[in-house]
Amino acid sequence: MTTTLTLNNDVEMPALGFGVFQTPPEETVTAVTEALRVGYRLIDTAAAYGNEREVGEAIRRSELDRSEIFVETKLWITDYGYDGALHGFDKSAGKLGVEQIDLLLLHQPVPTDFDRTVEAYRALETLLADGRVRAIGISNVMPGVLADLVQRTSVVPAVNQVEVHPYFTQVDVRAADAEHGILTQAWSPIGGITSYREDSPRSTLEDPVIGEIAAAHDATPAQVMLRWHLQQGRSAIPKSVRPARIAENFAVDGFELTAEELTRIDALDTGVRGGPEPETITPETFRREIPEA
Structure with a gap:
């Protein structure tokens, strides 16, 4: 049975999801179809990934009832501003082939134009009030930016999706999220990003x-890391295109880590971020226009 987490607006979300970051569109349908067959019920994508349409196609091919699948996507910064974000929702919903998105996030804050970030979030609040999304949230938002956003908006984000793995645990971010009643969701939850960074030990x-x-525990390292997230109350969205790995990452219910083991994993933190610094993300440095269809 899929473990669920209750968001701060009482919406239930599967704790363990399937991500498609950097999954080519031509491989996405097969990967998501396999993930749904194995038992995943949370699928995470983003407008900037360029594979929302393929995620939607896999959902339709699964023949699962729409209510059984929790669909999460993210708006890219070039669609910020109030009207831009509303249009961004229309583009994403159209590609996914759904009328309602379960969780819609802002993919990045834009510190050099924070007013547009705030206006985009206010558009998410409108979509929530209108029932076009079930929950709203943010991604890659650090504590100081979070404090500013919460002060300037009405609905506390349900989720903050950030880089979290044993080598980068983001204790301060997780604490700030918890203080506001926000669920931390881990991208790169098994540290895949450490596999291709040249400066990673x-x-x-x-x-x-x-x-x-x-x-x-007669488990794999990936299973241990996912278990670490789940036991500490986080959501995690591992990705893979290999059927065996997709199934392996989902099979994390058969064992329990001890408090000592959790502490040993926590102690592996290097404080070194694998992804880009959130402050460096601007429309100029990460220009990516999201196509209409």
């Missing part, structure tokens, strides 16, 4: 501490 998947814990 090693991949989290090769970490000896995680490997030792995995061996003790």
